[in-house]
Amino acid sequence: MARRSAESLPWSLFGAGGFMVAFFFPIHILLFGILIPLGLIAAPTHTGMLALVNHPLTRLYLFGFCALGLLHAAHRLRFTLSDMLRLKHLDTLLGVLAYGAALVGVAVTIDLLI
Amino acid sequence: MADKITLEVARYSPEQDGEPRFDRYEVPLIENWMVLDALNYIKDQLDGTVTFRWSCRMGICGSCGMVVNGHERLTCETLLADYLPGPIRVEPLRHFPVMRDLVVDLSDFMEKLERVKPWIIRQPGAPEPSREFIQTPEQLAEYKQYSLCINCVLCYSACPVYGLDPHFIGPAASALSLRYNLDSRDQGAEQRLDVMAQHDGVWDCTVIGECSVVCPKHVDPSLAIQEYKISATKAWFKNLLMPGGGK
Numbered sequence: 001m002a003r004r005s006a007e008s009l010p011w012s013l014f015g016a017g018g019f020m021v022a023f024f025f026p027i028h029i030l031l032f033g034i035l036i037p038l039g040l041i042a043a044p045t046h047t048g049m050l051a052l053v054n055h056p057l058t059r060l061y062l063f064g065f066c067a068l069g070l071l072h073a074a075h076r077l078r079f080t081l082s083d084m085l086r087l088k089h090l091d092t093l094l095g096v097l098a099y100g101a102a103l104v105g106v107a108v109t110i111d112l113l114i
Numbered sequence: 115m116a117d118k119i120t121l122e123v124a125r126y127s128p129e130q131d132g133e134p135r136f137d138r139y140e141v142p143l144i145e146n147w148m149v150l151d152a153l154n155y156i157k158d159q160l161d162g163t164v165t166f167r168w169s170c171r172m173g174i175c176g177s178c179g180m181v182v183n184g185h186e187r188l189t190c191e192t193l194l195a196d197y198l199p200g201p202i203r204v205e206p207l208r209h210f211p212v213m214r215d216l217v218v219d220l221s222d223f224m225e226k227l228e229r230v231k232p233w234i235i236r237q238p239g240a241p242e243p244s245r246e247f248i249q250t251p252e253q254l255a256e257y258k259q260y261s262l263c264i265n266c267v268l269c270y271s272a273c274p275v276y277g278l279d280p281h282f283i284g285p286a287a288s289a290l291s292l293r294y295n296l297d298s299r300d301q302g303a304e305q306r307l308d309v310m311a312q313h314d315g316v317w318d319c320t321v322i323g324e325c326s327v328v329c330p331k332h333v334d335p336s337l338a339i340q341e342y343k344i345s346a347t348k349a350w351f352k353n354l355l356m357p358g359g360g361k
Contacts, residue, residue, distance in 0.1 A: 004311035008350035011317070011343055079320050088279055 010075050010099065017072025020065050059113045066109040074102035119143045119194055120201035121152055123164060126212050134212070137161070138201065141194075149189040149204060150178050153216075166216035173330060176266030180216055181205040186268035186328040207271035209280070223267050226283055230291035230309055235302025253298040260293035260338060262331040269325035269335050275318050282318040283310065285325035285335030292338040303345075311346035319343075 035041045044052075052058055078098040082088050118140050126134035139160050141152040150168055157164050168178040171190045178189045183203050194202065210218035269285035270276050276284050291310060295303040310316050316339045325335040 004308065004346065004350065005313040005315070005317055006350070007313070007317040008311075008343075008347040012347045012351070083275065083278055083320065086278065 010071070010095075013068060013071040014075035017068035017070070017075075020068045021072055024065055025069075063109060063113055067106045070102040070105040070109075071099070074098040116143055116199060119152075119198065121149075121156065122201050122203045123153070123156065123215070124203075124205040125164070125215050126206075127214055128212060136203070137164075143194055143198075145195065147194045149180075149182055149187070149192045149194060149202065152194055152202075153189065153204070164216075165214045174264060176264035179207055179266040179268045179271070181207060181271065186271045188266060188268070188330045191330065207267060209271055209273070209277045210267070220267060222280060223265075223270060223284070223286070226287045227265070227290065230283065230287045231302055231306055232287075232290040232294055234294060234297060234300050235305060236299075237301045240301065247299045249298055256298070257293045257296035260289045260296065260333055263289050263293070263329075263333045263335075264331055265290075266330065268328045268330065272324040272328040274322055274324070275320060279318055281314040283315050285339065286333075288316060288342060289333050289335040289338040292341055307342070307345055307349060310342045311349065316342045316346070 031041075036043050053062070075098070078091070078094045081094050081098075082091055087094060121139050121141060122136040123139060124134050125131075125137050139152075139156045141155050141160075144151070148171075150171065153164065153166055154168070157166075166178070166180070166189075168190065169175040170177075173188050173191045176188070179186060180189050181187070181204070182189065182192055183197060186207065189204070204216065206212050206216045206218050210220060210222070213219050263286055265286060267286060273282075273285055276282050288310065291306050294300045295306060319336070319339045321336060321340065323336045326333070326337070329335065
């Protein structure tokens, strides 16, 4: 009997990232991309935003949002390239490139947040 | 309404023909005639060499699945009149080797179906029941949807992932495998997960969902595959946290 695949790990991160992005990304776009630029709600002050971003819970949220979002994107990119360009035989290489790039992004995220 | 309609039927004998061709046949357009009735008319009246599978004519045997104007259909429940003014193009199911004309070789599916153990498994040494198993309507409802699969393999034909990677275990086998996991009489979920959680199991599915769209029995194989991914992931993390334990 062949072993059970370790695909569970990237898939669960993909799922968690999909949830984060689908649920929270529209809120960010609505606030900072539409409502604030259009002047429909008052723009927060720089000091106010800085205080918010400096809060550990905000940083934890931003880390989860960015890291899981990147890993979600990597998984989707791996399968899109593999299926659309018929590169199934290069799946391991695509995985290394896609998840590797995402992990670099995660490292940059940590660097920015610490 | 027109009184005739044209069918373009895919013809292919792998031993003789270089590639498939389409033969055109004009058939009477009779109210309530299905595409299968037209094919039988062709075989009986026009060209006895046209080859296709069929049996029950009532959407339950699952043998008359074909691609009609680009869509997977059971031809016994596909009205000719829905395709007016024609022509209607009838092709064999995709992703399977063609044996002749509209007949495909289902060996690959049969092997996969057997691999997922679609039967009730009792643990070895489990005491023989002294009477029949009692099952409540609620317990039946748990798996009933998946039990409606008739192995017509329209879902394999519609699945682009199976087309790209024939190792993928595929929709119907996944649905039928889950059907037994959800059965209150069954104790074989772990054995089936061993098959489904392998690299060639459910992981290739990218949730395109065409399997569930084309299913003539309204089974949702796409959901079954996602359920399996969740089960496999739970088991994987459990094994990571408690190696070899928790069983």
